Amino acid sequence: GGGGGGGGQPSSMVFQSRLVVLVMSAVRSVFVPDVRFEEVDSSSQVIVALIVLRDHRMYDPLQQGHTFSIDVERIEEQVKRLALPDQTVHLVSGLHNLQEHERIAIAAERSHKTLTEHQAHRGVYRTVQKHFLDAHTLFHELEQTSDYLASGLIGSEPHLEAFMSPPKSAGERRRKKARESARVVPVYVLSLMHPSAPLMFEGGSTYAASKHAVAALQHGDSVLLQYSAAGRQVQMTCNDPTSSIIAGLATAMSGIVPPSQRFSPENGGMVREEVVWANGWSPFGPMGQSKHLSEITVDHAVRNAVVSRLNTALERGARTLGMLDDFAGRFLFDGLGQALELGPPQGAILDKMYRGPAP
Numbered sequence: 001g002g003g004g005g006g007g008g009q010p011s012s013m014v015f016q017s018r019l020v021v022l023v024m025s026a027v028r029s030v031f032v033p034d035v036r037f038e039e040v041d042s043s044s045q046v047i048v049a050l051i052v053l054r055d056h057r058m059y060d061p062l063q064q065g066h067t068f069s070i071d072v073e074r075i076e077e078q079v080k081r082l083a084l085p086d087q088t089v090h091l092v093s094g095l096h097n098l099q100e101h102e103r104i105a106i107a108a109e110r111s112h113k114t115l116t117e118h119q120a121h122r123g124v125y126r127t128v129q130k131h132f133l134d135a136h137t138l139f140h141e142l143e144q145t146s147d148y149l150a151s152g153l154i155g156s157e158p159h160l161e162a163f164m165s166p167p168k169s170a171g172e173r174r175r176k177k178a179r180e181s182a183r184v185v186p187v188y189v190l191s192l193m194h195p196s197a198p199l200m201f202e203g204g205s206t207y208a209a210s211k212h213a214v215a216a217l218q219h220g221d222s223v224l225l226q227y228s229a230a231g232r233q234v235q236m237t238c239n240d241p242t243s244s245i246i247a248g249l250a251t252a253m254s255g256i257v258p259p260s261q262r263f264s265p266e267n268g269g270m271v272r273e274e275v276v277w278a279n280g281w282s283p284f285g286p287m288g289q290s291k292h293l294s295e296i297t298v299d300h301a302v303r304n305a306v307v308s309r310l311n312t313a314l315e316r317g318a319r320t321l322g323m324l325d326d327f328a329g330r331f332l333f334d335g336l337g338q339a340l341e342l343g344p345p346q347g348a349i350l351d352k353m354y355r356g357p358a359p
Contacts, residue, residue, distance in 0.1 A: 026277065028262060029262065034257050036255040041253070045088050045181060047090045047182060049149070049185070050092065052093070052094070052095045052191055053189065054098060056193035061191050070240070075246055084305055101149075107137075108138065110137055111138035112199075113132055115132065132201060135202060142186075149186065185213065185253060189241055193220075207241070214248035214249055214252050217238050217244070246283040246291065247285070259277040259284065260278040
């Protein structure tokens with residue numbers, strides 16, 4: 001602008017401050033985001049078990065060519081891009097009827113929660129009920145069922161049978177070692193034809209991911225989101241959970257955080273941030289519904305593995321030094337030239353041994 005005198009300087013400072021905030025937000029959300037888990041698993045073999053659970057017989061989500069099809073080939077292609085240089089990723093899939101697995105049906109029912117809110121509408125407060133699935137409850141209930149469902153899928157694949165069969169003799173140690181370094185990541189897709197209410201996971205997401213499993217929703221209902229566009233509340237459907245599965249696996253396997261989330265020490269977990277970086281080449285919904293992972297997201301998988309291993313090494317080193325200091329404090333008093341009446345040496349024992357006793 002053409003502000004003169006003292007008016008131009010404040011305007012420039014406002015622009016510069018907003019630019020700094022924007023750059024900081026881009027670095028924190030896009031280029032150097034948080035790592036979801038302190039320790040990212042680095043097993044040499046990763047087996048993704050895609051388990052579709054349906055409460056209907058209207059369609060087969062694993063069959064291609066219809067509105068509710070899950071693109072299994074695309075999922076496998078994108079997940080293999082997340083593999084570390086020394087990792088091999090396998091994907092197996094299977095279809096189950098929800099009614100045939102009582103424990104899973106009970107888990108889904110127990111995780112169904114209802115939240116009652118009072119919203120102001122044209123000067124009148126009205127009661128609104130929001131239905132959602134609690135991911136923590138769902139994963140806790142599914143922990144008991146994941147083994148036999150995933151093992152059935154893995155056992156049906158000849159090239160993966162070695163991971164499930166026990167070693168026959170001591171001569172198969174090499175195969176046993178390969179099995180022990182294998183990780184199974186179950187992906188539960190709840191394909192619901194007629195849910196009791198339009199369902200989403202807590203926070204308005206179509207998927208949920210933990211360190212050990214992924215869950216995604218599929219149904220044909222339109223769900224109102226907490227965002228608005230052109231004066232109207234945004235709606236979305238859960239016909240195709242392909243992008244949700246890819247996003248969940250990116251979090252479970254590599255600790256990748258959606259660009260609209262960050263870690264908050266004050267809240268003790270992940271919280272939502274501005275969604276300015278959420279729209280784009282990203283599978284993390286609801287703004288991004290791409291079935292491809294961007295190159296920067298794939299790079300984050302490697303970065304997160306490096307940061308996780310470094311953090312684990314530092315923690316283990318600090319724990320070992322603490323054990324050594326505890327031992328020295330209990331049993332070593334005079335070994336470094338200090339008199340017994342002075343008590344144990346102060347500080348780390350290794351530092352004392354390196355620098356020598358104080359004069």
